Amino acid sequence: MTVSEITLPKFKVDSARPGASAEEHSSRAPLIDLKNLSFYYGRSQALKDISFFIREKVVTAFIGPSGCGKSTLLRCLNRMNDLIDGVRVEGEMRIHGHDINSPEVDVIELRKRVGMVFQRSNPFPKSIHENIAYALRLQGVKDRSEIDGIVENSLRGAALWDEVKDRLHTSALGLSGGQQQRLCIARAIAIKPEIILMDEPASALDPLATAKIEELVLDLKRDYTIVIVTHNMQQAARISDYTAFFYLGELIEYDTTTKIFTNPAKKQTEDYVTGRFG
Amino acid sequence: MNEKQTDAARSWESLRKGHQSRPLEWLVERGIFLVSLSAIVMIFLIFAFVGREAWPVVAGKMNSSSVQTVIPVAEMDKQSPAELRAYLGLTKAKFDSMDLETRKLMMEIKVEADKEKPVDKDAPVNTTAWHYLFRPHAWTGYEKPSYIWQPISLIHKYNLVPLIIGSLKATLVALLFSVPLALAAAIYVSQLAPAWAKEWLKPAIELLAGIPSVVLGFFALIVMATVLQNVFGYESRLNAFVAGIALGLAIIPVVFSIAEDALTSVPRSYTQAALALGSSRWQAAWKIVLPAAIPGVFAAVVLGFGRAIGETMIVLMASGNASIVSGSFFDSTRTMTATIAAELAETVTGGHHYRILFLIGALLFIVTFAANFAGDMVMHRLKRKLEGKA
Numbered sequence: 001m002t003v004s005e006i007t008l009p010k011f012k013v014d015s016a017r018p019g020a021s022a023e024e025h026s027s028r029a030p031l032i033d034l035k036n037l038s039f040y041y042g043r044s045q046a047l048k049d050i051s052f053f054i055r056e057k058v059v060t061a062f063i064g065p066s067g068c069g070k071s072t073l074l075r076c077l078n079r080m081n082d083l084i085d086g087v088r089v090e091g092e093m094r095i096h097g098h099d100i101n102s103p104e105v106d107v108i109e110l111r112k113r114v115g116m117v118f119q120r121s122n123p124f125p126k127s128i129h130e131n132i133a134y135a136l137r138l139q140g141v142k143d144r145s146e147i148d149g150i151v152e153n154s155l156r157g158a159a160l161w162d163e164v165k166d167r168l169h170t171s172a173l174g175l176s177g178g179q180q181q182r183l184c185i186a187r188a189i190a191i192k193p194e195i196i197l198m199d200e201p202a203s204a205l206d207p208l209a210t211a212k213i214e215e216l217v218l219d220l221k222r223d224y225t226i227v228i229v230t231h232n233m234q235q236a237a238r239i240s241d242y243t244a245f246f247y248l249g250e251l252i253e254y255d256t257t258t259k260i261f262t263n264p265a266k267k268q269t270e271d272y273v274t275g276r277f278g
Numbered sequence: 279m280n281e282k283q284t285d286a287a288r289s290w291e292s293l294r295k296g297h298q299s300r301p302l303e304w305l306v307e308r309g310i311f312l313v314s315l316s317a318i319v320m321i322f323l324i325f326a327f328v329g330r331e332a333w334p335v336v337a338g339k340m341n342s343s344s345v346q347t348v349i350p351v352a353e354m355d356k357q358s359p360a361e362l363r364a365y366l367g368l369t370k371a372k373f374d375s376m377d378l379e380t381r382k383l384m385m386e387i388k389v390e391a392d393k394e395k396p397v398d399k400d401a402p403v404n405t406t407a408w409h410y411l412f413r414p415h416a417w418t419g420y421e422k423p424s425y426i427w428q429p430i431s432l433i434h435k436y437n438l439v440p441l442i443i444g445s446l447k448a449t450l451v452a453l454l455f456s457v458p459l460a461l462a463a464a465i466y467v468s469q470l471a472p473a474w475a476k477e478w479l480k481p482a483i484e485l486l487a488g489i490p491s492v493v494l495g496f497f498a499l500i501v502m503a504t505v506l507q508n509v510f511g512y513e514s515r516l517n518a519f520v521a522g523i524a525l526g527l528a529i530i531p532v533v534f535s536i537a538e539d540a541l542t543s544v545p546r547s548y549t550q551a552a553l554a555l556g557s558s559r560w561q562a563a564w565k566i567v568l569p570a571a572i573p574g575v576f577a578a579v580v581l582g583f584g585r586a587i588g589e590t591m592i593v594l595m596a597s598g599n600a601s602i603v604s605g606s607f608f609d610s611t612r613t614m615t616a617t618i619a620a621e622l623a624e625t626v627t628g629g630h631h632y633r634i635l636f637l638i639g640a641l642l643f644i645v646t647f648a649a650n651f652a653g654d655m656v657m658h659r660l661k662r663k664l665e666g667k668a
Contacts, residue, residue: 080554085473112556122547125570125664134565135555171666184551191555 540574
């Protein structure tokens with residue numbers, strides 16, 4: 001891939017940015033509703049009494065310094081934290097009104113509806129086609145032509161199709177880092193989740209690959225609710241509609257991105273977004 | 279200022295001599311290198327020794343025929359010393375150390391022995407020839423051509439086929455029994471087990487490797503043979519099946535240990551990705567982690583094969599040791615290793631029986647070496663495929 005092939009997205013951080021004002025999204029219904037959520041790793045408390053809601057079909061960014069609990073909260077949303085020994089969750093976490101922390105919830109079904117993209121791209125050591133087909137077979141899709149169709153659509157959806165259409169059956173590990181990450185996004189959207197969680201999806205990528213991912217996120221929010229954790233303040237400003245700022249396990253402020261970045265209510269938020277600490 | 283710079287520049291000279299100032303490290307490094315080199319040299323020496331002892335058979339220089347041309351003592355002078363030495367089957371040093379009388383005596387013994395040669399149509403046969411080692415032959419008393427290993431009968435029958443089949447049968451049973459079990463245990467311990475179970479299971483299974491094989495053989499001989507016979511109701515109590523199961527117990531820890539390492543070293547990110555897509559833990563382990571660990575799992579199986587085919591004590595005790603060619607796993611069987619262990623001590627050093635046993639040893643060596651080599655090639659190919667390089 002050469003530089004000339006890439007068109008850098010042009011985003012401005014200002015209140016005139018489309019889709020940034022709170023009013024425009026007021027019609028968006030709350031999708032994920034958190035009430036008094038606390039999370040413990042053994043004895044240490046990673047999240048303290050978090051309450052807020054995430055609206056559907058917008059991009060919500062979690063920002064905050066390292067160790068503030070933003071990734072922990074993200075992983076609560078698809079219960080990936082269940083895999084860690086000795087953790088405990090308190091409080092309520094509802095999606096469409098259903099408490100997903102309840103022990104009766106089938107986490108496997110939950111994760112099919114709440115997809116996830118990780119910090120480091122993690123395609124399976126299989127072919128590009130097989131990476132997506134595996135996810136589909138988990139869903140019970142068996143028909144070959146149907147699989148082929150969804151594979152193509154997902155790759156198009158992740159803006160990867162043109163780059164890989166001639167080598168669908170070669171190993172995914174032969175792709176570049178940015179391509180691998182977009183493959184992971186394609187894999188996540190192939191099974192049509194409602195929500196996509198992204199844990200610093202571009203932090204290991206170069207600026208051009210990052211731009212592509214950001215462009216993709218803006219594209220995806222038409223169909224999906226996206227929650228993204230990021231260390232990159234500009235990134236949060238560029239792509240998110242709402243931003244939640246966390247500090248030491250507490251939710252300090254949550255508002256539209258425009259508000260957080262131009263006129264935050266709390267001093268701590270202002271200090272962080274202007275780079276005075278963190 | 280200028281002086282200071284020269285000082286700094288001078289200090290750089292020590293860079294060149296840096297490595298000389300650590301002679302101890304250099305010495306230790308060389309020492310370790312020599313030790314590892316000695317391992318290779320040892321393997322080579324052992325193979326050279328085994329090969330040397332077996333060589334006369336391979337080269338067709340052995341003759342086990344009971345009927346040989348006899349030279350009358352009176353014609354002793356007509357022979358050149360070299361011919362005489364070959365006739366008496368002596369080494370040069372031994373031949374040179376003998377005086378004329380002793381040589382004469384030895385020739386008389388040959389003449390005497392010839393008078394007592396067996397009356398058998400097979401008596402003139404050189405049973406160490408390739409044909410008799412690997413092809414069936416209708417020996418006296420047998421209606422049709424058969425594969426017979428009877429090294430101490432009147433006619434020494436050295437057919438290796440029954441032993442090779444015996445070894446392969448016991449090894450096959452051992453692998454069929456142990457690989458699924460060891461692999462299942464490895465998947466469970468590395469992917470599914472809670473931390474406390476893992477802490478107990480891994481050392482417990484690996485402790486199996488510490489059981490002396492003679493104890494396993496004893497257990498197979500006394501307990502397992504009876505129990506299995508009662509369950510399956512076959513005729514001969516000791517057979518390839520019993521020996522194979524006991525052998526399987528011995529190689530489970532080997533296969534488990536390596537397969538578990540291979541599965542554990544698969545990046546956690548694969549499992550996480552699979553789970554985040556809505557796989558169950560079992561699906562993630564079976565469809566994602568196991569395929570990613572296939573090169574290591576394959577290596578585990580190859581190593582298990584090598585251990586199983588080379589194991590001696592268990593098969594010696596539990597297989598029944600009947601050298602018969604049979605397709606049934608419930609027939610008594612005799613392996614290559616057990617044959618060497620049981621017979622080598624009673625052979626004449628340098629005799630044909632002795633050399634044939636070394637030939638068996640060399641065969642075992644070659645088989646395990648070839649298996650490891652082929653295994654390594656396949657492993658590398660699989661690895662490259664997984665890494666997307668091929």
